Amino acid sequence: MNTISSLLESFYEETTPKRGLPAAAYKDAKFWEAECASVFTRNWVCVGFAHELQAAGDAVPVTLAGHPLLLVRNMTGEIRAFHNICRHRCLTLVDAPKNVGKLIRCPYHAWAYDLDGKLRAAPHFGGVNEHQAEGFDASQNSLVPVRSHVWNDWVFVNLDGSAPDFDAYSASMQARLEGIDWDKVDCIGTLDFGEIACNWKFIMENFIEPYHVQFVHASTTDQPLADHYTIVDGNCLGSAVDLDEEIGTSGSLGVSSRYLTLYPNFILGRYFPDQMGVYLNIPTGPGTMVQKRALYTTEGQTLTPDAIEGLKKLWWDVHKEDHEMTERLQLGRSSTVSEAGGVLSPAWEDSVRAFQELVAQDVTTLEKH
Ligand code: FES
Ligand SMILES: [Fe+2]
Structure with a gap:
């Protein structure tokens, strides 16, 4: 019988470039159970x-x-x-x-x-x-x-009570949210995507890497790859884009942004100068999860109903473009070709690798206990 550690052998092989997690990490009941007992138990x-x-x-x-x-x-x-x-x-x-x-x-x-x-x-x-x-x-x-x-x-919940105090746990993310006046942050709407037919990690990884943005969101975003950089900071992983000229968020997204995740499942997007989005990602099994997204204004501004509808439409479309990719990533895991995982871009997916290492570390330390 395969142990979790043996499933992860290809992941830890010294290759250049690095490999992603093996297919089993996205579909095996055993790996999912190990995540339930570690990733979702000991973290916030x-x-x-x-x-x-x-x-x-x-x-x-x-x-x-x-x-x-x-x-x-x-x-x-x-x-x-x-x-x-x-x-x-x-x-x-x-x-x-x-x-x-x-x-x-x-x-x-x-x-x-x-x-x-x-x-x-x-x-x-x-x-x-x-x-x-x-x-x-x-x-x-x-x-x-x-x-x-x-x-x-x-x-947030911490099922086994062993995680550090929340502020210490989230310090690396909170440090990247400087300048937000939380009293002015207001939820202006939510989108309920229901079930997505993919492992929860694909949604996290998709948010963490900026590589796909120009291809998948060609019509919904206007953020050149050259302006992006990845963020790897402990349990805060993601990417950012700094634009000299803000194009706006009506119709397509063309503003400086921070795409931040807090391991394991929290996603916060900050869109300068005055918007934010948070995804609620609840894994429901090895190959399924449910997702909602809340939209926030951050400067206390009042938006017209039309402007809110426009934003909801934009984000609905962006998410649907992502879901199509993450569901196809899942389908790809039924092939023997994906057994040892794919390869990760050293330039754009070091953040994905860092996320996967946190998962791998959690599920294997469980085995050693
Ligand atoms: S009252 Fe709850 S199970 Fe009987
Ligand atoms: Fe995307």
Whole structure:
């Protein structure tokens, strides 16, 4: 039986130029399980938008690495994260975004938890009108919390609780976002792309490298390759483009930009002078993921409905162009030709290689434990 380390042999071969991850990393159940147990467990993973939880009682379920989770805004306005699992018979509690009121009520036997996860009612558990039972301690049957952190509009979780403090974890990315007045940042719309038929890493890698932009987005962007450079800075990977002359974001994208990712799944695009986009990427299996994108203005400016629609259309088209490529990358992994991965451009895909090394490191350290 192949171990994860043996799957990665071709990846670690001393070749010039370097190779990408082998096909197995994008399709094998075993590799996916290793990622679930390491990449998505020990790091800070983005799982939601705070703006989707506006009011107390708003609840959004999300499944991360096979773990059903629940994000809830509590009575004091904080967003909490829990395992979305009833402590009675372990039913998943909330199956669609909704406002639950003051209590999260299990549909099966009506156990009810407050918005801080405390078990408030276990009706008739000890018999008719007997809500207590011998040896049963309600305080030991609260919802199980998950370590979480809200950074601006983005909700992160760290399943095993072992990641460094979020600010330390995200320092390399935050250092590249200097000058943003976060009080002025406003979400002006979201795009829901639903399921994409590719491994989550293809979406990350596609964002991290600038090489494809001029070819794939020939009609939607105006950012010459020569003006791009890659960013490799710890767990912040991506690229940037500096243009002397800003062409604008109406119709096609021709502005100085920062394409930043925070390992493993957070993507933030900053488009000078006043726009930002964040992608919510939730892997759902070795060959599937779901994606949403939120659009933000960063200078408190007011856009007309037409301008917002224009931006949404532009970004919808850009994403669709990318998805077509990432789904074809996935299809390419069914061929024996892709077994040892492709080759990576030393000029434009060193950032992709750095991302892949973080994945490879996470999945193999798991094996050594
Ligand atoms: S499983 Fe939730 S109340 Fe029984
Ligand atoms: Fe792209």
